[in-house]
Amino acid sequence: MQALDVGVGHRVRLAKGHAHDGQRLTAHGMFLMHTPRVMAAPNPASVAIVMDGSETGSGACLFLASTPLHTFFALGLMAGPMRQAPKHLWLIDQPPGARDYLAEALEQSTAIDVKVARCAALRGIASARAKLHEMSAEAARIAPATIAVGMDHRLEFYAALRGCPQASRLYIDDGLYSYLPHQHATAPWLEVLTNWRRSLKYGLPVERPALVGGSKAVQSGFVLLPGQVHAGLAGKSVRALQPEWFATDVVRRTCIRAAALAGFDAAGCAGLGLLMLLPHPRFLQSDPALKEQLARLVRSHTERGQTVALKSHPNAAQPAHQQLGLPEAPCIEVPARLPAEVLAPMLDKTVVVGTLTTALLSLSLLGHGLRVFRLPSAVATVSAFEAGAQRVYDAAGVQVFDAVQVA
Secondary structure, eight states, X not given: XXXXXXXXXXXXXXXXXXXXXXXXXXXXOOBOOOOOOOOOOOOGGGOEEEETTTEEEESOEEEEESSHHHHHHHHHHHHTTTTTSOEXXXXXXXXXXXXXXXXXXXXXXXXXXXXXXXXXXXXXXXXXXXXXXXXXHHHHHHOOSEEEESOTTOHHHHHHHHHOTTSEXXXXXXXXXXXXXXXXXXXXXXXXXXXXXXXXXXXSOOOOOSSTTOSSSOOXXXXXXXXXXXXXXXXXXXXXXXXXXXXXXXXXXXXXXXHHHTTOOGGGGGGEEEEEEOOOXXXXXXXXXHHHHHHHHHHHHXXXXXXXXXXXXXXXXXXXXXXXXXXXXXXXXXXXXXOGGGGGGGOSSOEEEESSOTHHHHHHHHOSSOEEEEOOOSSSSOOHHHHHHHHHHHHHTOEEGGGSOOO
């Protein structure tokens, strides 16, 4: 066994034959690098990162993406303030068999040099500990100046920090939960107890914050609406994701390539009359009135001869038309694992309608020429979460669908 120093008070033990000088595939199978090209990494000290035009830093950036939405926001940062930095993207906490089409498009890109790794699922304590040690060793080898994460309760995040404790820690917008307390937020005393137990279990200091982005480990962040963040982020340096980062030609080409990899014809978006964004399936299951409201809106557009596209939540097990009880033929199905934001470069004056989905925020704030609306509540008394979401939508300029004149 070989020991590798990865920070004060930490030594990572590497199994025999596990190199840390560029070796990417270990006996535990943590890293499966799909990027075929091998390039010499720039000297981190010579690379400048322009942060929102007001700050400068240096060194590589390691992005940890749990969802395709995290990858999309990471893409904007790669094309914007971190465009000159060496870039690494780790896909963590991925559902079995799931594909991140944006990550695949980035692997094929010649315009953005990013090294993509897929991290094996953490199953079983002994196996998880071994994989976490490997992640720490790889983070120590990369020595990023910044570690960016969308879900700061993930063990992989703390493994990377153990490997490079001097890195600055950046939060990437996780959607509505950046602004609203999680419905199952943990009580403070239970949060402390949970953190202590998990730290003992996995052998490294970890946090499981009640509010996403609210861990002590996270120092700063980039979100869509800095003025609306919840209490866990409010005291940190939180800046706005800028539309111009996502309007670059390299982002557009990457999005078009991601859509093609998902089997979606991007050319068909030009004539869309309506893009319907469905919420998480649990909202449709618990609210029949909402389900019928969405179905009725789709029927009204198809009956007028308009082309309608349906986009499911990434966690949906059924196609969108089945979730709404509609026939498949009149509608275009957007792949569930393809972020709706990917379609923005291909849409022109399309009406976008949805409810309880982050895509309403991102398309409204980052899209160009789109008309984005939220549905009014179908019930007289809404939940605290839905009421909070409505306030966030109002702050983003997302109007109520039946309160405006839509051509």
